[in-house]
Amino acid sequence: ETGVTQTPRHLVMGMTNKKSLKCEQHLGHNAMYWYKQSAKKPLELMFVYSLEERVENNSVPSRFSPECPNSSHLFLHLHTLQPEDSALYLCASSQGVRGRGNQPQHFGDGTRLSIL
Amino acid sequence: AQSVTQLDSHVSVSEGTPVLLRCNYSSSYSPSLFWYVQHPNKGLQLLLKYTSAATLVKGINGFEAEFKKSETSFHLTKPSAHMSDAAEYFCVVSVPSGGYQKVTFGTGTKLQVIP
Numbered sequence: 001e002t003g004v005t006q007t008p009r010h011l012v013m014g015m016t017n018k019k020s021l022k023c024e025q026h027l028g029h030n031a032m033y034w035y036k037q038s039a040k041k042p043l044e045l046m047f048v049y050s051l052e053e054r055v056e057n058n059s060v061p062s063r064f065s066p067e068c069p070n071s072s073h074l075f076l077h078l079h080t081l082q083p084e085d086s087a088l089y090l091c092a093s094s095q096g097v098r099g100r101g102n103q104p105q106h107f108g109d110g111t112r113l114s115i116l
Numbered sequence: 117a118q119s120v121t122q123l124d125s126h127v128s129v130s131e132g133t134p135v136l137l138r139c140n141y142s143s144s145y146s147p148s149l150f151w152y153v154q155h156p157n158k159g160l161q162l163l164l165k166y167t168s169a170a171t172l173v174k175g176i177n178g179f180e181a182e183f184k185k186s187e188t189s190f191h192l193t194k195p196s197a198h199m200s201d202a203a204e205y206f207c208v209v210s211v212p213s214g215g216y217q218k219v220t221f222g223t224g225t226k227l228q229v230i231p
Contacts, residue, residue, distance in 0.1 A: 004159070006159075031216035031217070042221055042222070042223045042224070043206070043221040043224075045219070048216055050214060050216040055213075055214060055216060090159055090160070092159075092160075094216065094217055096214075096216035096217065102148035102165065102167035102168075102210070103217060104150055104162045104165055104210075105160075105162075105217070105219065106162070107152075107159035107160040107161070108159050109157070109158050109159045110157075110158075110159050112157070
């Protein structure tokens with residue numbers, strides 16, 4: 001059973017739609033991450049939030065807009081997406097400890113996004 | 117800077133035979149290393165982690181990995197493969213970056229287990 005819950009599990013949308021992906025963690029962690037996983041490509045880190053502040057944004061197009069209202073919730077707002085944005089979007093959380101990199105990330109099961 | 121190389125994109129073994137999934141890393145900092153497993157349509161599940169306490173690390177489901185600094189390797193092994201081990205495996209290197217972890221994933225190794 002995962003302590004990170006993602007909804008919806010599957011999403012089909014047209015290129016002009018606006019939708020949001022939701023992630024909730026029940027682990028008391030203070031860092032949250034969005035990843036994109038496409039077929040035959042390495043896992044791509046999109047955004048990192050530490051203590052509800054965005055600390056990393058890896059050249060992600062502006063049609064993806066993250067939001068972290070508190071340390072337990074993370075959203076990814078989507079608008080005007082392209083077919084190449086079809087992928088599995090994974091959320092993760094970790095307990096960030098300053099100066100230590102040994103805390104593992106805990107992943108949700110992802111949202112499978114298909115753009116028509 | 118850090119990087120991870122998983123030397124095999126696909127590995128095929130017979131049920132009951134040993135598993136070896138290879139991983140090499142580079143890091144300018146003393147890294148923490150992890151192995152994750154991903155079953156179809158699922159997220160990544162932590163198998164084991166190395167954090168400098170012991171070079172041989174035991175994980176869940178009978179997997180273990182040995183950290184070899186001289187070879188910059190962190191290979192994953194299991195003595196006897198089970199059908200349920202068929203999945204994709206990711207080697208990960210992590211270094212601290214402020215209040216979170218800067219993580220680099222390998223490209224993954226798909227393990228096929230033949231009955």
